[in-house]
Amino acid sequence: MTIDLHIADTAVAPVSAVTSFTRRRGWLGRAMVHALMIFLAFVAIFPVYWMLVSSFKAENEIFSTDLWPQSPSLENYSFVLKSIPMLRMIVNSTVVSLATAALQVLTGLLAAYALVRWKFRLSNFIYGAITLSWLVPFQVTMIPNYVLASKMGLLNTLPGLIIPHVAAAFAVMMLFHAMKSFPQEVLESARLDGAKHWAILWEIVVPNLKASLASIAILAFISAWNDYFWPLLLSRSMEQSVVQIGLQMFMTQEGNLWGPLMAASTMASLPILLIYLVMQRQIVQSFMQSGLR
Amino acid sequence: MSQITFQPSAPVRSMPALGRLRLGFDIAPWLYLSPVLITLFVWTYLPLAEAFQLSFYQWNMLPTSPQRYVGFDNYMRLFKLPEMRRALWNTLIYIIGLFPLSVFIPLAVAILTQDLTGPLRNLYRALIFIPMIIAPVVAGVVWRWLLNQDHGLVNKGLEAIGLSPIGFLQDADWALPTLIWITGWKLIGFSTLLIAAANASINPAYIEAAKIDGATRWRIIRDIRLPLLSPVILMLSMMTILLGAQWSFTYINVLTGGGPLKSTTNIFFLLYEYGFSSMTVGWSAAAGMITFAGFTVIALICLKIMRKRAIYDN
Numbered sequence: 001m002t003i004d005l006h007i008a009d010t011a012v013a014p015v016s017a018v019t020s021f022t023r024r025r026g027w028l029g030r031a032m033v034h035a036l037m038i039f040l041a042f043v044a045i046f047p048v049y050w051m052l053v054s055s056f057k058a059e060n061e062i063f064s065t066d067l068w069p070q071s072p073s074l075e076n077y078s079f080v081l082k083s084i085p086m087l088r089m090i091v092n093s094t095v096v097s098l099a100t101a102a103l104q105v106l107t108g109l110l111a112a113y114a115l116v117r118w119k120f121r122l123s124n125f126i127y128g129a130i131t132l133s134w135l136v137p138f139q140v141t142m143i144p145n146y147v148l149a150s151k152m153g154l155l156n157t158l159p160g161l162i163i164p165h166v167a168a169a170f171a172v173m174m175l176f177h178a179m180k181s182f183p184q185e186v187l188e189s190a191r192l193d194g195a196k197h198w199a200i201l202w203e204i205v206v207p208n209l210k211a212s213l214a215s216i217a218i219l220a221f222i223s224a225w226n227d228y229f230w231p232l233l234l235s236r237s238m239e240q241s242v243v244q245i246g247l248q249m250f251m252t253q254e255g256n257l258w259g260p261l262m263a264a265s266t267m268a269s270l271p272i273l274l275i276y277l278v279m280q281r282q283i284v285q286s287f288m289q290s291g292l293r
Numbered sequence: 294m295s296q297i298t299f300q301p302s303a304p305v306r307s308m309p310a311l312g313r314l315r316l317g318f319d320i321a322p323w324l325y326l327s328p329v330l331i332t333l334f335v336w337t338y339l340p341l342a343e344a345f346q347l348s349f350y351q352w353n354m355l356p357t358s359p360q361r362y363v364g365f366d367n368y369m370r371l372f373k374l375p376e377m378r379r380a381l382w383n384t385l386i387y388i389i390g391l392f393p394l395s396v397f398i399p400l401a402v403a404i405l406t407q408d409l410t411g412p413l414r415n416l417y418r419a420l421i422f423i424p425m426i427i428a429p430v431v432a433g434v435v436w437r438w439l440l441n442q443d444h445g446l447v448n449k450g451l452e453a454i455g456l457s458p459i460g461f462l463q464d465a466d467w468a469l470p471t472l473i474w475i476t477g478w479k480l481i482g483f484s485t486l487l488i489a490a491a492n493a494s495i496n497p498a499y500i501e502a503a504k505i506d507g508a509t510r511w512r513i514i515r516d517i518r519l520p521l522l523s524p525v526i527l528m529l530s531m532m533t534i535l536l537g538a539q540w541s542f543t544y545i546n547v548l549t550g551g552g553p554l555k556s557t558t559n560i561f562f563l564l565y566e567y568g569f570s571s572m573t574v575g576w577s578a579a580a581g582m583i584t585f586a587g588f589t590v591i592a593l594i595c596l597k598i599m600r601k602r603a604i605y606d607n
Contacts, residue, residue, distance in 0.1 A: 030408075032405075033405060033406050033408065033409055034409075034413070036402060036405060036406060037402075037406055037409065037413075037414075037417040037421075038417075040402060040417070040421050040482065041416075041417050041420035043478070043481075044420055044421045044422075044423055044424050044478075044481070044482050045420050045423055047424075047432070047435045047436060047439055047478075048424075048427065048435070050435065050438070050439060050446065051431070051435045051438070054438065062444075063444045065446060065449050106328075107328040107329050107332070108329070110325040110326070110328060110329070111325060111326050111328070111329040111330075113325055114321075114322040114325035114326045115322075117322070118319065118321070118322040120319060120322055123322070126326060126330070129330075129333070129338070130329060130330075130333065133333050133337045133338070135535075135585075135588065135589055135592055136337050136338075136341055136585065137539055137561060137564075137581075137584065137585065137588070138539075139539070139542070139561045139564040139565055139581065139584075140341065140564065140581035140582070140584060140585050141337060141340035141341055141344060141581075142564075142565070142568065143340075143344065143347065143354070143568050143574055143577060143578065144340035144341075144343035144344055144347070145336060145340050147354070148335070148336075150356075164332070164336040166328060166332045167328055167329040167332035167333060169333070172329055197321060222426055225428065226426075226427075226428035226429060226430075228428070228429060228543050228546075228547075229542070229543065232546075233569070244428055244430045244431075247430055247431070247434055248430075248547075251434070251437075251547075256437070256438075256441075258438055258441075258444070261434060261438070262434075262435070262438065265431045265434050265435060268428060268430075268431055269427060269428060269431050272426050272427075272428070273423075273426075276423070276426055280419050280422075283422075283426065284418065284419075284422050284486060287422075287425060287483060288483075288486060288487055288490060
């Protein structure tokens with residue numbers, strides 16, 4: 001599902017329309033608008049803030065309602081690092097997510113190029129088969145997938161987490177739309193100059209699609225990092241697993257180790273939050289261009 | 294948009310030697326498409342066919358134990374199982390319950406805050422989007438801590454104002470709404486930004502013209518904004534219907550395991566339980582086929598409605 005929307009930042013409404021509206025509303029109206037947004041922002045980030053604060057609270061004050069730890073401590077973090085190979089799992093998550101993102105961009109690029117460049121028998125059918133694959137819920141195919149992965153010896157391996165995600169329908173679709181709006185005359189003239197398809201793709205198409213390629217890579221990285229279900233089925237040992245699985249170790253039947261659990265959650269979220277801090281605008285825009293995923 | 298397509302029969306001279314074999318068709322596109330097609334075939338479509346086949350067999354997933362053909366028994370059995378009915382019903386509740394969070398509230402907020410400008414606007418946007426990038430497992434774990442019956446901040450707040458604590462995840466009446474809330478928490482900000490973007494791209498000339506004609510603020514919203522927002526509203530609605538129950542899977546798995554008293558299970562969690570907990574592969578496959586068929590029909594209906602009803606600004 002790709003939707004082509006003008007993102008609010010680029011679609012600037014004429015000043016007259018905007019100001020006449022704001023002027024009509026008094027300060028009370030404007031205060032209400034801010035109150036609404038502050039409330040929404042609070043609901044969105046307070047849980048994340050509470051995770052962070054709780055992770056720095058030592059065992060003796062974890063149950064206090066203080067919004068800031070009395071004596072911030074790294075006790076929970078050292079507990080996490082001692083109990084599970086957390087750093088190893090962060091490295092694993094990074095490897096899996098980077099590989100998934102790179103491969104999805106590459107395979108998506110090749111497929112979209114073929115679909116835009118050539119009109120051949122079955123090309124509509126192929127595009128349909130690719131785009132409709134998101135209709136198949138993973139829970140329907142998980143058993144055959146699991147059986148196949150175990151036959152291929154992929155259980156409890158990092159390649160097992162990457163291989164099924166080498167291609168993604170959303171990457172093909174987003175690149176297909178990006179390439180279709182690319183001026184075809186440029187491609188045509190390059191072709192008349194005798195350039196080979198491979199060369200046209202890498203020397204003309206790719207440099208002009210850098211923004212789309214970056215968007216897709218970011219989305220693929222985040223969704224691979226956050227994936228939980230497939231690693232849950234495949235993993236057998238902490239050493240060959242990813243951070244999302246590590247969190248479970250601190251949820252036991254008898255009760256939860258809340259401090260360490262929040263510290264582990266913070267570690268699992270930190271890379272994504274840092275990327276967001278740096279590339280906030282681009283990430284929001286990428287998500288909005290791809291629709292929901 | 295003008296679409297220029299390249300006919301394979303056009304200039305043969307520019308084709309790489311390998312590209313055009315004497316097969317009567319061009320092999321080059323297939324080479325470019327092969328990584329995606331092979332991946333989707335091996336990991337999506339072939340497994341779908343295998344699941345269809347497994348739905349007629351009895352099997353416990355052990356490679357050494359035989360698969361026994363049982364015909365339509367799995368399907369017959371499913372319709373008699375009360376947990377299947379419960380799961381289907383809950384799936385519907387999840388979807389309906391998500392609508393306020395994924396569509397209605399975001400729509401209201403986007404329209405109410407449309408005049409907002411300045412640097413604060415960007416800050417709000419950046420903050421309300423954050424839940425969308427938080428991993429579902431982390432979201433589940435953090436809400437589990439906030440809503441904990443004995444020590445959670447929310448219950449301590451309730452106690453402070455004189456109310457008795459609520460077992461958000463332990464009480465069968467509260468657990469399902471709680472999981473819906475956690476699922477929706479991730480979506481509110483994203484939906485709001487999506488609708489706000491569509492709202493901002495509405496041609497201001499329409500609004501100006503209506504104002505000159507003396508239209509009230511409400512009439513402008515009802516007669517101009519809502520119809521022009523219909524594509525994005527329908528898109529979000531369709532996503533909620535088709536994917537809403539799937540989004541809650543992780544929270545069910547991490548937080549409740551379908552309980553208490555099966556109150557939070559849904560069809561996707563049931564597929565997982567039949568497959569990997571009770572090892573009744575045939576039941577899982579049969580229920581999976583019913584789910585897939587059902588959602589495919591719903592998807593086709595949704596797409597049809599979207600084509601018919603969505604009003605585009607041409």
